Amino acid sequence: MTALNSVRLVGGRVSFRLHARSLWVSGLLLVITAGALVAALVLGDYHVPLDDAVRAVFGESTRMAELFVERRRLPRALTAVLVGIAMGVAGAVFQSLTRNPLGSPDIVGFGHGAATGAVVVLLLVGGGTTQTAVGAFVGGLVSAAVVYLLALKGGAHGYRLVLVGIGVSAMLIAFNNYLVTRADLDDARAATVWIVGSLYERRWPEAALMAVALLVLLPAVLALSRTLSVLDIGDEGATALGVRVERSRLALIVTAVGLTAVATACAGPVAFVSLVAPQVSRRLTGSAGPGLLPAGLLGGVLLLVSDIVAQQITSPGELPVGVVTGAVGGAYLGWLLLREWRSGRG
Amino acid sequence: MLSRSVGLLLCLVALMGFAVLSIAVGARSVPLSTVFEALWSSDGSYDALVVAQQRVPRTVLGILVGAALGLAGALMQALTRNPLADPGLLGVNSGAAAAVVSAISFLGLTSPLEYVWFAFGGAAAAALVVYGLGSSGRAGGPVRLALAGTAISAVLVAYTFAVQLVDDKALDQFRFWIVGGLAGRDLDVLVRVGPMLVLGLVVGLLLARPLNVIALGDETGRALGASLGTVRLSAAASITLLCGAATAAAGPFSFIGLTVPHIARSLVGADQRWVLPFSAVLAPCLLLGADVVGRVVLPPSELEAGLVTAFLGAPVFIALVRGRKVAQL
Numbered sequence: 007m008t009a010l011n012s013v014r015l016v017g018g019r020v021s022f023r024l025h026a027r028s029l030w031v032s033g034l035l036l037v038i039t040a041g042a043l044v045a046a047l048v049l050g051d052y053h054v055p056l057d058d059a060v061r062a063v064f065g066e067s068t069r070m071a072e073l074f075v076e077r078r079r080l081p082r083a084l085t086a087v088l089v090g091i092a093m094g095v096a097g098a099v100f101q102s103l104t105r106n107p108l109g110s111p112d113i114v115g116f117g118h119g120a121a122t123g124a125v126v127v128l129l130l131v132g133g134g135t136t137q138t139a140v141g142a143f144v145g146g147l148v149s150a151a152v153v154y155l156l157a158l159k160g161g162a163h164g165y166r167l168v169l170v171g172i173g174v175s176a177m178l179i180a181f182n183n184y185l186v187t188r189a190d191l192d193d194a195r196a197a198t199v200w201i202v203g204s205l206y207e208r209r210w211p212e213a214a215l216m217a218v219a220l221l222v223l224l225p226a227v228l229a230l231s232r233t234l235s236v237l238d239i240g241d242e243g244a245t246a247l248g249v250r251v252e253r254s255r256l257a258l259i260v261t262a263v264g265l266t267a268v269a270t271a272c273a274g275p276v277a278f279v280s281l282v283a284p285q286v287s288r289r290l291t292g293s294a295g296p297g298l299l300p301a302g303l304l305g306g307v308l309l310l311v312s313d314i315v316a317q318q319i320t321s322p323g324e325l326p327v328g329v330v331t332g333a334v335g336g337a338y339l340g341w342l343l344l345r346e347w348r349s350g351r352g
Numbered sequence: 353m354l355s356r357s358v359g360l361l362l363c364l365v366a367l368m369g370f371a372v373l374s375i376a377v378g379a380r381s382v383p384l385s386t387v388f389e390a391l392w393s394s395d396g397s398y399d400a401l402v403v404a405q406q407r408v409p410r411t412v413l414g415i416l417v418g419a420a421l422g423l424a425g426a427l428m429q430a431l432t433r434n435p436l437a438d439p440g441l442l443g444v445n446s447g448a449a450a451a452v453v454s455a456i457s458f459l460g461l462t463s464p465l466e467y468v469w470f471a472f473g474g475a476a477a478a479a480l481v482v483y484g485l486g487s488s489g490r491a492g493g494p495v496r497l498a499l500a501g502t503a504i505s506a507v508l509v510a511y512t513f514a515v516q517l518v519d520d521k522a523l524d525q526f527r528f529w530i531v532g533g534l535a536g537r538d539l540d541v542l543v544r545v546g547p548m549l550v551l552g553l554v555v556g557l558l559l560a561r562p563l564n565v566i567a568l569g570d571e572t573g574r575a576l577g578a579s580l581g582t583v584r585l586s587a588a589a590s591i592t593l594l595c596g597a598a599t600a601a602a603g604p605f606s607f608i609g610l611t612v613p614h615i616a617r618s619l620v621g622a623d624q625r626w627v628l629p630f631s632a633v634l635a636p637c638l639l640l641g642a643d644v645v646g647r648v649v650l651p652p653s654e655l656e657a658g659l660v661t662a663f664l665g666a667p668v669f670i671a672l673v674r675g676r677k678v679a680q681l
Contacts, residue, residue, distance in 0.1 A: 107495050108436045173670040176607040180662035183531045202513050278506050329510045336506030343485055
């Protein structure tokens with residue numbers, strides 16, 4: 007890779023070189039996130055001038071600026087970033103764990119289970135936003151637990167985990183579709199919006215919940231990520247190197263599912279983030295490892311930018327962010343593949 | 353060898369049993385003797401018409417669609433060497449869905465019969481783009497193809513959702529199409545998609561031996577004289593024909609293509625010469641069985657075969673996966 011060669015460091019040790027590039031990419035992603043955050047505060051149906059917006063965040067400002075920026079746009083934008091980080095990291099863990107580029111928390115039936123929980127609450131119980139979030143949280147965790155336990159027989163081998171996940175997911179999808187076809191049209195639309203994933207009306211409680219979840223779970227995942235690289239070489243090899251394979255795998259699954267669970271409760275299963283973020287960040291950093299941090303930051307950028315676009319393209323009203331994430335993320339991944347091919351590296 | 357031939361024969365017999373059930377059982381109870389007579393000569397009665405014009409085409413379509421999905425799934429997993437690959441990975445399902453939702457929303461089409469060509473066109477176009485993006489370049493390997501499929505599908509799915517959320521009418525019709533089913537598919541549909549399905553089945557089954565060679569890895573395969581590009585392209589063409597036509601006829605059934613090849617591998621191992629035919633015979637058993645159950649389980653309405661397939665098939669699949677040492681790709 008040509009871009010990789012340009013990063014030359016004294017000593018020239020490969021691991022060090024890749025690491026440096028990851029840091030560089032992470033820094034860039036942080037800058038983009040900051041820029042997008044500012045844009046998210048200013049843009050909207052009601053335009054707030056930049057200086058008013060900044061003053062609303064850090065002190066006193068006009069009443070309208072306070073109302074729009076501090077109460078609505080800032081918490082929503084922060085929720086977007088934090089949900090994106092959680093999903094990106096979780097996706098990187100699952101792709102590394104299953105050694106499969108199509109791996110995501112959906113492997114253990116998480117997204118579809120969460121959708122089932124939410125759709126049941128929306129259509130059968132008739133609950134509001136909070137109840138729906140709780141339903142999603144519980145539904146996702148229960149499906150993940152069921153998949154893990156069903157795959158556990160004689161060690162939850164990665165491959166069997168994937169296959170059991172496929173089976174359970176299929177039943178959940180069918181059940182979700184059944185409920186949606188039998189509901190009246192308004193309920194069907196509400197359920198569809200939820201399944202796509204939306205950040206509409208997300209305020210400080212969601213942002214705070216995400217922040218707490220990341221503070222607790224992110225250090226745990228990062229601490230476990232060393233084992234993740236070892237698990238990459240296969241169960242036998244990892245055991246030989248002294249890693250307790252089954253325990254490490256369970257710990258990683260639990261933390262990654264935890265991240266996804268909170269993120270899904272806040273924004274719905276914006277499924278594509280966890281698929282695309284690790285793939286794109288891997289291409290940007292040129293790193294072979296799990297690359298959790300860049301994947302997380304990329305997820306944050308992707309979701310925040312998508313949410314800004316989602317609010318802008320149809321006005322009044324807005325598209326759910328999941329629609330834009332799929333379009334933007336998919337198109338970007340496609341473009342990356344095309345570029346690799348053109349430059350003869352693919 | 354012998355036991356696998358006997359197994360395949362047994363599966364064929366089972367498929368015939370399901371076909372008989374599918375013709376004989378329905379919401380309207382028709383005496384078996386009438387069914388049998390109607391198969392050979394119509395006496396002009398309403399019962400005979402039901403059998404000849406609805407149940408027989410529906411059953412034949414079920415067999416072809418099932419076989420197509422099972423075979424397409426097995427081909428896809430062999431092509432990408434990925435157990436998570438369903439035939440939809442080539443963008444076929446999402447392409448068909450995007451075209452169908454456009455047809456509903458912009459052209460005001462209302463019946464699955466009218467969707468057929470849109471679905472097939474969308475499927476073929478999407479598959480072409482995915483294949484072009486995923487297989488070009490020097491190392492157009494399985495991972496690239498899977499990623500290209502994921503990327504294109506994501507864009508198309510996003511578009512499909514966007515249209516549904518803007519247009520209530522589209523959401524209302526589309527939510528029934530997406531489930532997948534054989535209800536109301538008559539002779540007309542069979543005539544349109546039948547030839548494509550048969551062609552796809554023939555091409556797909558002929559690819560068993562080259563796919564076995566490819567399974568050894570790109571380098572080894574090349575060394576053994578396999579033309580990787582040709583095999584991949586033929587497999588992709590066959591998948592597009594099979595899956596595009598099946599989706600056009602009956603809606604997207606992702607579950608069958610995803611799981612039946614795993615079931616086939618757990619029965620006969622990794623040899624494609626057995627996996628492909630077993631997948632092509634087991635899948636229609638599941639589809640026809642699900643269709644029959646869906647017709648009788650909630651009278652007088654029908655439960656879509658797409659739903660029943662998952663509810664019946666998934667537990668069997670999970671039990672199989674847990675019970676045996678699964679043959680990996």
